[in-house]
Amino acid sequence: MPNDKLTAQNYEVGSTHARTFAESVPAFASGTFTPRDMLEECLAVIDTRESDVKAWVELNAELAKQQADASTARWREGRQLSPIDGMPVGIKDLLETRDMPTQMGCEAFRGAFPKRDNAIVWALRQAGAVIVGKTVTTELGGAHPGPTKNPWNLAHSPGGSSSGSAAAVAAGMVPVAVGTQVGGSIIRPASFCGNWAIKPSQGAVHRGERQATTMSTHGTHANSPEDMWTTLRVVAELTGGDPGFPRLSGPTACPPANRPLTVATLKTEGWDRASDAAKRGISRVAKAIEAAGVTLIGAEEHPVIEELEDRLEGCSELTTTMTAWENQWQLRNILASNPDGVSDRTKRGLTVAENLGPSGYERLTRIREQAKTVFRSLRRDVDVFVTLGSPGPAPQWEGESPELSPALWPTGDPVFNTPASMLGIPAINVPMLSVDGLPLGVQIMGQAGDDARLASYGRWMAELLAAA
Template sequence: ERCLETIAAREPIVKALTAINESGARADADASAARWKAGRPLSSIDGMPVGIKDLLETRDMPTEMGCAAMKGNFPKRDNAAVWALRQAGAVILAKTVTAELGGSHPGPTTNPFDPARTPGGSSSGSAAAVGANMVPMAIGTQVGGSIIRPAAYCGNFALKPTQGGINRGERLATSQSTHGPHANSLEDMWHSAIEMAKRCGGDRGALGLMGPDSLPAAIKPDRLIVLETEGWPDLDAATKTGFAQLLRALEAAGVSLIRRAEHPFVEILERAIASGRAVCNGITSWRTAGTSAECSTPRPTASAPVPRRPCSGPSR
């Protein structure tokens, strides 16, 4: 009920959601409350209200992918990760805004701390919904930076696991995509990720996310590599100053920092990834074009053409 109250108060400005299953969520929450009262919760996240990025199918809400061409798309089935959340007792409350097809064309979502600023993308709705306290956890997806960027912009804790660490199921996606949770606490972030992975595993052929049921203890690093990458020249002076302050705090805490000028291996790495943005965009564009062709072109056989049908995307 607190989540619904917050949604009612903040959604008109934040615009993080595409659909809300209020009646279904209330019924699921009541069922969870009964399990806890009986001492038989399904998991540590039993009863947690969650949001699902609108690239992932949900059996009780449409999946329109931020795309006018997908308006009304309602397969009435769950993505593997959504299924796993339900099995763990989580309450699937809402679908969250995505940039169009998870790309770069933004949706209507605003930053939960300043509506004049961007929430980041493409998991804009998931990050903003968590940042605005609409839900304690929401699922995002990432190819380039679509989990970690909006998490940073909206003040979330978020996990971009090893690719394929959480099963992507049917998702209409490029081969580089990865599922991961946004949350308002490290504990909720970890519990959500591990409970999904325990039930749906990783992608076919990939090692699923592994770890303890509870949040692992923090480990202080002895040393860190400081990467500038190709975006460094584009940064403004205030951002560079803030980053320098962060680095000084790490050094004061006893962490050794290694920069490109201080070790030849770091310089080699910097040069190796200097065109990373173009490589990522090139691969993604090629895969998106291929997926679009699969969805729009009938596949003929030797005897007769295959009738055209709605395409929910290959299992990748």
């Protein structure tokens, strides 16, 4: 099957198609196409596009071929390990892998090789997935960018911090890649690159060694809702959730499209920072939803939604500041041993933490809990919340200029993504819009634990817009 993403000059919703794993399964079962065949296709795309896109920091092609051959034998004998046996997957380089270095996009960790598997990596191996390599991340998962380019236009950012994972999927290099999010690091890159992506409910997928921050989650980028959902659901079945949290639940297969009864539109503090084209795009989505007979409400129609909007003011600063406090000990230890191995942009997080202090952190925690209480109170009134995945399409990024102050958000503004992180709720990027030949995602959010239902609403919305 040809991969149109290799030749497309502009992104148009529905006009491109990269091979998904889900559609390959019948061929695996019949033997007309194998996991090794799929891996070879992926490696061919990587060979063609990687020199431009720079999605990978480490490739493990020979071991991946061995894994794919083993999976091919299991499919031939009818003893596959899971529904994702043989799936080529990329792993964000924040997560430990026993057979590849984990350098976290940071000079201080160059060559670091802990030879351990993160929980999600362990689960993928148990499920028979083929680990192709490690994808580029921003420095320590923060704002300082790596070398990755947006596959749709190399002058634009792929987003961060899951830059390599988003770009690898968008370029058709792998059908699925693992990402992580604290502020907006899964959903924003997906919006910029045109991927399906899920940031699950807080704690729904075990983070392994990545337990330091209270708002970080592991999720997936994919070329289809089926691959996005099934991969994460299989993983959660093996790892469970974080300590004290329920695991991601629901069917193994992605739930079918389901029409919501009531949809709430959220503007958040990002509305004033959104481009006019992005606003027009989300307005078209809202009109299509309403035309389908769904009740559409916002702050003007519902006082609790209005209160929620008020509670979400300052959400981006709260998320960034709390995370700086939670990450400060790791940063202190890095700087103590390698003060020149971290960028000045990342070092500023230590100043933010010191200015906050324990009492300031506790104050922000109370503000966060109050916002969660308001959001939970809307469970009976709202099925799904809809907003933009980013203020606009991917911004251009050509590196720092010595004449200018460092950009605040060189990988893009996370303002539309921090609400879901702050509230600990699931969010999905649905690739439904395009602006100026670049993707622009629609972000949907639901109540904590309602991840499966949210996926079904996302499928419905995608089908609605495709038919419009």
